[in-house]
Amino acid sequence: MSYRSARSLYNNIANKYHDNRSKATNDVTELPTVLYLLGDLKNKQLLDMGCGLGKHAKEFVKRGAIVTGYDTSEKMVKLSQEYCSGKGTFLRATHESVSFGFNSFDVVNASYTIGYSNKLDLIFSKVHSWLKPGGIFTFSIPHPLWLLTRVEKMDYSKPHKVQIKVDSYGIDLFNYYYPLDTYIQVINKNNFLLRNLIESKISRRLKGWPEEKYRIPNAFVFKVEKSS
Numbered sequence: 001m002s003y004r005s006a007r008s009l010y011n012n013i014a015n016k017y018h019d020n021r022s023k024a025t026n027d028v029t030e031l032p033t034v035l036y037l038l039g040d041l042k043n044k045q046l047l048d049m050g051c052g053l054g055k056h057a058k059e060f061v062k063r064g065a066i067v068t069g070y071d072t073s074e075k076m077v078k079l080s081q082e083y084c085s086g087k088g089t090f091l092r093a094t095h096e097s098v099s100f101g102f103n104s105f106d107v108v109n110a111s112y113t114i115g116y117s118n119k120l121d122l123i124f125s126k127v128h129s130w131l132k133p134g135g136i137f138t139f140s141i142p143h144p145l146w147l148l149t150r151v152e153k154m155d156y157s158k159p160h161k162v163q164i165k166v167d168s169y170g171i172d173l174f175n176y177y178y179p180l181d182t183y184i185q186v187i188n189k190n191n192f193l194l195r196n197l198i199e200s201k202i203s204r205r206l207k208g209w210p211e212e213k214y215r216i217p218n219a220f221v222f223k224v225e226k227s228s
């Protein structure tokens with residue numbers, strides 16, 4: 001089954017996504033990487049874009065951040081509210097339409113969500129305006145290698161919309177693929193400085209995961225800083 005909008009997609013799979021929560025590879029790869037990159041979050045004003053089930057938000061709250069999250073799917077917003085036990089503020093909104101005041105946040109995080117938008121430049125310019133000077137933006141995208149076996153005739157040569165086969169959900173999930181150099185251009189154009197980039201994968205210290213998950217990274221996690 002394939003969906004036209006991220007809202008209908010995630011409203012539809014919200015319950016299954018919720019039930020599969022404990023099996024997620026990201027809990028031992030992308031999420032700890034984001035937390036490592038962000039460091040001390042005590043009393044930081046933090047925005048979590050496309051907050052999904054609220055897994056990241058819960059960890060941010062636990063570390064003392066004052067969290068605002070939003071998601072295009074009302075079901076995901078509700079799940080985030082429940083998962084964070086009412087701590088944090090969660091709204092239904094989209095990357096394209098949401099607005100916050102200038103210099104509102106110390107930190108903005110966007111885990112696996114900006115690839116649902118074809119407005120990459122708009123997103124970066126909005127995040128830049130919401131961040132305080134020196135503020136940090138972390139964002140993660142599916143690792144390009146991960147797409148190789150899930151997208152038919154994956155074309156890495158240009159930005160375009162892809163359909164990704166997700167067998168565990170029996171769905172085709174759409175995403176906009178952007179080559180790495182597109183991210184570097186949009187980072188530079190919007191006055192961010194690239195501070196770090198990590199390919200997240202499972203540590204060999206954790207036993208019991210499928211063998212390829214130790215060898216093949218599942219995400220690129222970027223850390224950029226508002227420079228001016």
Ligand SMILES: C[S@@+](CC[C@H](N)C(=O)[O-])C[C@H]1O[C@@H](n2cnc3c(N)ncnc32)[C@H](O)[C@@H]1O
Binds near residue numbers: 049054093094096
């Ligand atoms: C793969 S999930 C990631 C959820 C969460 N960030 C995480 O990493 O666990 C993508 C999330 O982005 C949300 N999303 C997709 N497009 C969006 C948009 N244009 N505006 C706001 N949220 C969006 C979806 O509803 C979904 O909850």
